[in-house]
Amino acid sequence: MKKTFLLAAATLFSAYVQAASDSLTIHRISDDIMLNGTCYNSLRTLCKTIGHRISGSPQAAKAVIWGQKAMEDAGADRVWLQAVDVPKWVRGKESLKLPLGPNNSFISVPMLSLGNSEGTKGKVLKADIIMVNNFDEFKNLTEAEVQGKIVFFNYRFRQDWVNTFAGYGDAVKYRWASPSIAAAKSAAGVIIRSISTGADDVPHTGSMHYSDTTKKIPEVAIGNQTADKLEEACHSRKEVTAVLQSECHMDGTAPSYNVIGEIKGSEHPEEIVVFGGHLDSWDVGEGAHDDGAGCVQSIEVIRTLKALGIHPKRTIRAVLFMNEENGTRGGAAYADSALKNKEKTILALETDAGGFSPRGFGTEGMKPNQKMKIQGYAPLFLPYGIYDFSKDEGGADISFLGKQGVPMMGLLPDPQRYFDYHHTNADVFEQVNHRELKLGAVAMTSMVYLISEYGL
Amino acid sequence: MKKTFLLAAATLFSAYVQAASDSLTIHRISDDIMLNGTCYNSLRTLCKTIGHRISGSPQAAKAVIWGQKAMEDAGADRVWLQAVDVPKWVRGKESLKLPLGPNNSFISVPMLSLGNSEGTKGKVLKADIIMVNNFDEFKNLTEAEVQGKIVFFNYRFRQDWVNTFAGYGDAVKYRWASPSIAAAKSAAGVIIRSISTGADDVPHTGSMHYSDTTKKIPEVAIGNQTADKLEEACHSRKEVTAVLQSECHMDGTAPSYNVIGEIKGSEHPEEIVVFGGHLDSWDVGEGAHDDGAGCVQSIEVIRTLKALGIHPKRTIRAVLFMNEENGTRGGAAYADSALKNKEKTILALETDAGGFSPRGFGTEGMKPNQKMKIQGYAPLFLPYGIYDFSKDEGGADISFLGKQGVPMMGLLPDPQRYFDYHHTNADVFEQVNHRELKLGAVAMTSMVYLISEYGL
Structure with missing residues (x-):
């Protein structure tokens, strides 16, 4: 009886210490992004020097080069392009x-x-x-x-x-x-x-x-x-x-690329946490919220972990998917490659709902115990205004991994303004708030950290 | 034993039915505001035909007339002006x-x-x-x-x-x-x-x-x-x-007014729920978030209850306070008058933190049982993205009532963008999103309804 009690107390204490330590790590992540984060300036560059970037366009090609360099600057161990043919539509x-x-x-x-x-x-x-x-x-x-x-x-x-x-x-x-x-x-x-x-x-x-x-x-x-x-x-x-x-008309296909950057896991390098947004946009506005925001937040995950010297136990991999808007060929190509290479993707997380204040994470295709594990992290996120872990939501690009049985998650920002700007000439950098965008990156980085630390 | 059980079951059932009924009422409030709410157009009028309105200015005088008419149009039983001398500062x-x-x-x-x-x-x-x-x-x-x-x-x-x-x-x-x-x-x-x-x-x-x-x-x-x-x-x-x-210099004082509109309570007319924002602004921008938003949301409370035929059991009173920015004379005058008239103000609720997505309500100066009662309403608000009932927060205008022992509350919108615009030339109508503003009005109306229905 006494032994059982002591064991239970020790387990509880250890869980408490772990939660306290995670809370501090997330605090460090938040402080670093809010003070030193580069995602906002990075988004300005993408929006103002390249602008909109529909699949197969010269701008999309420039965006691939931009993404590759941004991943390298963020400090990814390895950055590569993954070829994908995309449909080309011309207005x-x-x-x-x-x-x-x-x-x-x-x-x-x-x-x-x-x-x-x-x-x-x-x-x-x-x-x-x-x-x-x-x-x-x-x-x-x-x-x-x-x-x-x-x-x-x-x-x-x-x-x-x-x-x-x-x-x-x-x-x-x-x-x-x-x-x-x-x-x-x-x-x-x-x-x-x-x-x-x-x-x-x-x-x-x-x-x-x-x-x-x-x-x-x-x-x-x-x-x-x-x-x-x-x-x-x-x-x-x-x-x-x-x-x-x-x-307007379809104009065949064009060669393009997903942009991928990763940090190799220190303990379980074979287990991969995939996360990302999409690099293409419609041929209007600047694709700021949809989905420049998701791209720069994903790159910020890499930058932040590197800057803080946090070495993830599992491999974390940021993917800027090509062609989400009119074909999702990038998402399909990534999943095909993962299958071919027999990769063990333990989770796929998408950010493609705008650079607004984060309010939750959706889950999709998870076993009940996996979902419970994710929902158990909710208290760690509450100080950042992130409270909603109830919704069924993954993402379009990662849905191909989902079909292979990979559990999915989606970042859920405040949804009130998104469909004012979505797919329009009004989706420009000026409509993105620097603090809201950065808080989304805090959410992404923290969740990727937790999954890479404890698996699923 | 059996009797006790039946009594407990009946009590539980009645609580369940009440919560379900409140949930439906709040749903009706939300639907009506999101589809028929006038606060967004009302804010446009205030911002674009009057603009900024510092205490003692001709614009502030126009805003008083605007507020009076808006309260009447909303269907208040009684609308009146409350005289208040305000300091006048000239840039x-x-x-x-x-x-x-x-x-x-x-x-x-x-x-x-x-x-x-x-x-x-x-x-x-x-x-x-x-x-x-x-x-x-x-x-x-x-x-x-x-x-x-x-x-x-x-x-x-x-x-x-x-x-x-x-x-x-x-x-x-x-x-x-x-x-x-x-x-x-x-x-x-x-x-x-x-x-x-x-x-x-x-x-x-x-x-x-x-x-x-x-x-x-x-x-x-x-x-x-x-x-x-x-x-x-x-x-x-x-x-x-x-x-x-x-x-710039102080230029004496000028006569001005709080604008007040109320619906008389059907069962406890002597118990008053006070809520409001402030009508004055700084002499820059348009005072859109600070605090045109709070004014039009408060007026929307009256409009919505009238439109839905909800007759509050306790008196509900919307106050557009004058001179919050550089003197809070309006808040002081209101509290003085309430004391002089021996009014029984059961709660004061302020909305003065911008027209952004609502995320919670703060409480201040409440007894533990009152706070518990308010926090008990939290599940009713969760479907509207309102989850935070933990913060200690009232408001500047109602603080004078607070000193008299009146329990206070403050609407807590998402705080990320507010201090980008606060007290600047950038605080204009265009920075307010129609859905976010309206959701704030949904929050205000629902809370005022609950307090008027069940007291505190």
Whole structure:
């Protein structure tokens, strides 16, 4: 009895000492990043000297070189490029004119073709608009009603939902699937209300998809304010016409790279903790929140551990994935390579939800005991405003590792502003706050440290 | 035994039903504000048609009229103005020239005189600068070293501290007390590094104070980037001179008002829940986060309860306090009136920390059982990202009620960005996110509802 008690007390004491030590390590990580972190200046360089960087573009190629150098400067033991062929989509010129000017005159409105879509080959497409609020309303239309028209899918982002990522998941099907659904009834094109929380007129691009069986008709997005006006016009007028002209098209594939940097584990080098964001962006704005933030935070993990002389027990590997936006070929190539090389990836952690104040970590594909282990770390993160370990969330790039059975995690920043900027010309460096970005890096570094120290 | 069990079960069941019902009510509050809330547009009006509004200014007078109308539009049962005399401080013209140009030439730098300070009466004050990093360093200087000089207090905001309000509390004494401390050794003036988290060159104003026994010397703030350059110059050069010219001065008092709107309680009208923000701002920017946000959120509480047909059991009263920034005369006048009228204020809740995502509520001056009751509500707020009920925090305006023994609370938004904008020309409407602002209103409305429903 006495022995058992002493043993229990010793175990408890040791757990207490460990937690106290981890708490101090995380404190050191936080202090170093908040005072000496380079992620904010690094993001400025990426955004202001390279800018947006869609897969296959010259800017994406420059970003690869930038990433490689940044990993080296951070002090990674080894930095390498992993070849990956990426689809190339080219926007070209585009315009949408709607009769929303004085006396219903036609005016050019802010618009963006959706990524991967085909345009009008530069020709003028003039057609009447038919508006529906959702797919159910569209189902009730006959082919005769739709034929030759431009369908306006006027679905609204659920602003009443507190978690904007749930709202995005709900609304994004209109971006993804509308053209094929409309083409099945012989529509000539599609306009969607942007997948946007913005109280503004900023159009949002993002990837779409054609089914194999339907015609590839153009799809463009308009901002919320233009959508409101178009909605009003569709309600109040007998006929509303649109004039669309666009050149966007797929242009084969191009060679590109994932950028990888690692620190070899001191005790279990064969066990690998993978973490990262994606290096490509859409061809608008500067890809600051999506996902320059995730890239510079991942590089900061390496810099911080090196700067503090913390040698991880397991190998930690930062990956800047290429082509998350319109193909996820980088994520697929990384997972293929890991399988081929029989690597033992113990966890994959993605940061691709913006450089906002971190509020939690999602988990996905974990065994209950693994999830419990992660959730057991929650008290260590509370002083940094990180409290939510309840959500089921991994990431698009790491989902290919997930399919191989690798447990996944995703950094969860405050989600309120992300879908104001996501995939737009407004996603620029100025919209990223230095302290919020750095706190995200603190979260990433601390979690990578814990997993590398204790495994999963 | 069986009876006791049944009684306990019935009590538990009733508590469960109550919590479920509160959860639904808060859900309704959230949905209504996120979809129909007027606080964001209301803030736009305040910021863009009135702008900054220092106590005693024509803009502050306009803001009173705006607030009165906004309370009426929100549906308050009764709206009234409460007279309060406020100190009037006038900035006038001001400039600071430092030898930070090419070949050490003098250039005008971004600067702001501190609120309530006296300037140079429009005359040129040219004097050598002596730099210290903190009060301890200043203590080691002799009067001969300081006499006739401008003291540069180069104290840095603690960027390593995660809670910026702690950092503010730590640094603000340099703004508040430096002139009197420097004047005691016959300094001619004071320059401070702004009390700022900004990675920029924006100067921050804010109130300062003269002791009764020392000369009233001028105090000005410079942005972090200019402060870095000045620091470098003071380190590397034998002599660094400043040229200051300013007209700021106190200009007596002026009549003004608190704006008050209430809904009478249906069951305990004599018990009053007071909540609010402050209507005045500094004479720069638009006072958007500080504290236009708190004003429109408080008005939103009234609008929402009325719109949803929720009749509070206790009287709820929104107060837009005047003169928080440089005198807190509005808060004092309100508390005086409450005492004189023998009002029974059961709680005072302030929102004056910016229109950012809400993360918690602070409590102050509460009995343990009251604090436990408030903390018991925490699970109801978790779905809205509000998790922190641990901090000791009330508010400046309600502190006068606190001195009378009234329990206090403060809304705690995410604190990372606040001190980038606080008291600056950058505190404008564009820096407020509509969803973050509205979520703060959801938090306020829900807490006011719970207190009005169950008392304290």
